[in-house]
Amino acid sequence: MESISEIRSKLDEIKGYNLYNEGGLDYVINLYSDFSRDYTEDVRAGVIKLVKSAETQKTKLIREKERLSAMIEFEQKFYDKGYIAGIDEVGRGPLAGPIVTAAVVLPHGLMIPYVNDSKQLSEEKREELFDIIMDKAISVACGMHSEQDIDDMGIALADSDAMKMAALKLSVKPDFILVDAFPIKELDIEQYPIIKGDTKSISIAAASIVAKVTRDRLMVKLDEMYPGYGFAKNKGYGSAEHIEAIKTLGPCPAHRRSFIKNFV
Numbered sequence: 001m002e003s004i005s006e007i008r009s010k011l012d013e014i015k016g017y018n019l020y021n022e023g024g025l026d027y028v029i030n031l032y033s034d035f036s037r038d039y040t041e042d043v044r045a046g047v048i049k050l051v052k053s054a055e056t057q058k059t060k061l062i063r064e065k066e067r068l069s070a071m072i073e074f075e076q077k078f079y080d081k082g083y084i085a086g087i088d089e090v091g092r093g094p095l096a097g098p099i100v101t102a103a104v105v106l107p108h109g110l111m112i113p114y115v116n117d118s119k120q121l122s123e124e125k126r127e128e129l130f131d132i133i134m135d136k137a138i139s140v141a142c143g144m145h146s147e148q149d150i151d152d153m154g155i156a157l158a159d160s161d162a163m164k165m166a167a168l169k170l171s172v173k174p175d176f177i178l179v180d181a182f183p184i185k186e187l188d189i190e191q192y193p194i195i196k197g198d199t200k201s202i203s204i205a206a207a208s209i210v211a212k213v214t215r216d217r218l219m220v221k222l223d224e225m226y227p228g229y230g231f232a233k234n235k236g237y238g239s240a241e242h243i244e245a246i247k248t249l250g251p252c253p254a255h256r257r258s259f260i261k262n263f264v
Contacts, residue, residue: 007046007047007050008050010035011035011050014035014054020112020132020136024113025061025111026065028061029058032057033058035054036051036058065111069111071115071202072109072111072202074200075108078176079108081175082174083105083138083173083175083176084106084174084203085139085178086103086104086105086106086202086203086205086207087102087103087104087166087177087184088179088180088198088204088205088207089159089163090208090214091215093238094237094259095237095246095255095256095260096147096222096236096242096252096254096259096260097147097215097222098144098145098215098218099145100162100211101142101143101163101166101207102143102207102209103139103141103143103167104133104137104140104206104210105139105170105174105203106138107138110202111202112129112206115133115202115206115209116198116199117196117208118198119198120199126209126213129206130209133210137206139170139171139172140170141167141169141171142166142210142211142214143165143166143169144165145158147256150258151258157185160182160185160186161185163179164185164186167189168187175189176189176190176192177189177190177191178192178194179192179194179204180193180196180197180198180208181193181195181196215235219232219235219236222254228245228249229249230245246260246263246264247264251264
């Protein structure tokens with residue numbers, strides 16, 4: 001008879017399986033099912049606890065699969081169009097730094113576990129998913145407008161133009177675009193805007209992650225160039241410490257003059 005320690009090691013191996021390997025969620029769900037089946041008649045308290053743990057983990061993965069299945073419904077609706085790009089932006093509201101957009105074309109039917117609106121993910125998870133998206137996507141591209149561009153153009157136009165830029169930089173020309181909230185101006189590609197699209201479309205969610213990680217990395221670099229404002233921490237947003245730094249140190253070249261006029 002296997003020891004409880006040996007059985008626990010088997011369960012730990014399942015828990016440690018990389019969900020982004022071949023087979024993904026379905027493969028690991030089946031592993032948990034097999035584990036429960038193999039040990040469900042073992043009456044030892046320790047084994048009963050391990051089986052319960054396996055069932056709990058399996059339930060979590062089933063729920064994640066259901067969530068992802070809902071998040072590819074828009075993509076499935078338009079698969080006959082051809083290449084579908086999801087587009088999103090990060091950085092409309094900060095007092096400093098650029099606005100960054102991303103466009104992502106994913107293979108049809110691909111479900112990447114835990115891809116979601118970037119705001120709902122930890123920094124560590126965003127970084128992990130960024131690498132996976134870059135590896136599995138058919139094409140990824142970013143657009144950007146600087147602080148000066150934002151001051152000159154206005155944030156709405158800078159945002160729309162940066163999204164257009166991302167779409168046109170893709171290595172494959174998208175046949176259809178899913179975009180968060182509002183359609184992109186002056187872009188001759190069929191579009192479908194989705195309110196809160198980064199929580200409803202896996203392509204838009206993937207784009208939100210790429211845009212967020214790309215911009216956050218840029219803000220860390222700006223923090224090195226212009227210390228004292230806390231850009232690495234606040235990412236240019238108007239925290240109390242950031243606003244106080246503007247009042248004390250004055251603005252730096254990374255600040256959006258049209259956004260900080262009340263603080264200088």
